[in-house]
Amino acid sequence: ADKTLYDRLGGKPALEAVVGELWAITSKDKRINKYFANTKPEAFAGQLVDFLCEASGGPCKYKGQDMVAAHTGMHLKNKDFDALAQNVVKALDKFKVPAREKKEVMTMLGSLRSSIVNH
Numbered sequence: 717a718d719k720t721l722y723d724r725l726g727g728k729p730a731l732e733a734v735v736g737e738l739w740a741i742t743s744k745d746k747r748i749n750k751y752f753a754n755t756k757p758e759a760f761a762g763q764l765v766d767f768l769c770e771a772s773g774g775p776c777k778y779k780g781q782d783m784v785a786a787h788t789g790m791h792l793k794n795k796d797f798d799a800l801a802q803n804v805v806k807a808l809d810k811f812k813v814p815a816r817e818k819k820e821v822m823t824m825l826g827s828l829r830s831s832i833v834n835h
């Protein structure tokens with residue numbers, strides 16, 4: 717019960733699996749895939765895994781830009797954020813992440829909305 721979210725999710729292999737699935741879904745998602753037209757999947761996945769690992773209490777150190785800087789100039793809207801969040805839910809569901817952990821992940825991501833939208 718006192719394990720970190722990172723451990724309860726299944727550690728780095730679980731995050732890699734979820735991020736891989738998130739990319740598979742999002743790269744085909746016509747609502748938002750234009751934003752990722754020039755993205756290198758492996759590099760981006762590595763950054764996202766490190767970010768989620770650190771944010772969920774894992775041992776990783778994210779070395780990328782902060783969330784405002786990373787998304788500045790994209791002018792992302794709430795609908796873009798909601799589309800990505802839906803894809804995260806689908807990816808978590810594919811790996812049968814339990815309700816408690818799913819809620820914690822989505823709450824953590826939701827707290828970043830104002831750093832990501834309208835910049």
Ligand code: HEM
Binds near residue numbers: 763767796825
């Ligand atoms: C809570 C939600 C989100 C999180 C945690 C997140 C996280 C990240 C991270 C860690 C990076 C890498 C930054 C770096 O390498 O310095 C990044 C870049 C990026 N994000 Fe997000 N992001 C979120 C939402 C979104 C949304 C909603 C969109 C668009 C629909 C988006 C589009 C991008 C793009 C296009 C990049 C640049 C990728 C590249 O390097 O080519 N992000 N994001």
